[in-house]
Amino acid sequence: MTATPHNPPSPGQLLLQEGQDLLARGDRTGAAQVLARARDERDVVLAAHALIEEHKLVGSYNNVMGLDCTISEHDDIFGFFRGHHSSRNPLRDYLADGWRTLSELMVLLEAVDQPLLKTPRVLEFAAGHGRFTRHLVKALAPSRVVVSDVVPSAVEFSRRTFGVEGFLSASTPEAVQWPARYELVFVLSLFSHLPRSTWSRWLKVLYDAVAPGGLLVFSTHGVKAADFDHVQLDEEGYFFAASSESTAIDEQEYGTTFTSEAFVLARIAETVGLDALVHKAPVHFWNHQDAYVLRKSL
Template sequence: MGGLTADFDDRQAALYLAQGQAALQAGDAPAATAALTAARGHPVTRLEAHNLMERHQLPGAFSEWVGVNCEVSPQDDIFRFFAGHPTSVNPLRDYFADGWRTLSELMLLLESVQRPLLGAGSFLEFASGHGRFTRHLVKALGAERVTVSDVVPDAVAFARDTLGVPGFLSAARPEDVAWPRRYGVVFVLSLFSHLPRSSWGRWLARLVDAVEPGGLLVFTTHGTEAARRARVTLDAEGYFFAPSSESTAIDAQEYGTAFTDERFVQARMAELAGPVEVLRWAPMWFWHHQDAWVVRRR
């Protein structure tokens, strides 16, 4: 099966996938590698072929060079975002590289406030999704120090079963979330950039409660520059919301696209009953797009 290319139609892609599956059952790893590599090059069969290559550790599996578990959930909205993006010529590579970039940006952010990531005794990744970032975090900290939480049951199950981390379900209402414990670092990537005004401050208060005394809450927002790029106008409070997002699993009225300026976030901080201290506000920190906030619970 030498000389295979990605230039074939859906029917041919399905044939390569079937040939790869049959070769795996027959124990013929070289034939499986050739067929599944071809199937991985076509959008229709890309993810299924990729996951088969990862599970069987075939030559060319992404885990060979990424160094982490590289299975991807078929329900992963972020992977689908890359797969459908016009600038992404290699969605799998872009997906894994983006998770690693997030880890690098988080490590630099925590270093800037003298709280190195590797010193975190416990870490909660909240609104964790299907593991785009989690798999890299596990490589840095070990699964025993990482906990995930998401409102989508399949996302939590995937992280537990595939990435080996403990996890628990979140809830639509912040008041309904029960914390199993408090954590040294609570990381909330791109949740507040999706929240409606009615729940924005409530989620902030609830997440501060998940942080152990002296620990950190790190979260991101669409700030002033993101609003300018999107050509949206913030209201008098410094806020804007539109009921649309990349997620297909959550009601857009509860998880849309939100923009907030510094004044809005600081005002929500001032409303908190518990003592908190902003250690850093870093505009355009994550993905050169979302602002980062580092808050210490006194």
């Protein structure tokens, strides 16, 4: 570590260096204690976390959760937690959020009598860098999980870290090439970011990826979310702002979207037919996003 009078190391950087030195000397107990303190410093939280997980030190989240807790430095969702004023422990909040999503998805699928654990193959679309994937593979095993995202580093990270299959999505819905059809296509918080020009088009192509008898599950920012953020929906029940937590996708393609239930039902009706809707659950995911479940006929 190089320091100058104008650019001295931060407290977190000093702790991180001390932890690395202790590891090099074989002092795992001392390293665990120092790196746990470094993990509380926002500027080195991921670096300290990576060392604790890699060396399986006391305090690792893997020891508690029994899953791979590696987090990519490019993960925008982790960045959201790290930067949010309400998150006192972004690592815990990030990892717990994925676990919460798994439980909420399982409850949703029980409601339509298609339990997750009995689902042969799941496509997690717009999967990001594995916030949810790490929990899904623990429940199903990597061989039953496929991920897709428009960001190449996200797909590669999940393939390398969790052992799942993965393929690149595309900015244009019709350009996506589906390697197969899936009994469950799970799309969490994509429709809560889409502009009007691609909203229905994404619904159509994602429904096309569902195997006969299978399900498409997706979420939206509904009326509760709109009210919370003081957003006024238009006459269709729609609102879009060119801004999101993503730093990797153009904000005109991936912003922040709010939709009423009437808007969503109209898009389902005109795109795949309203008879495909088998369940809807307001404010289901994170007590913030509405959930919709469509079933493809046999």
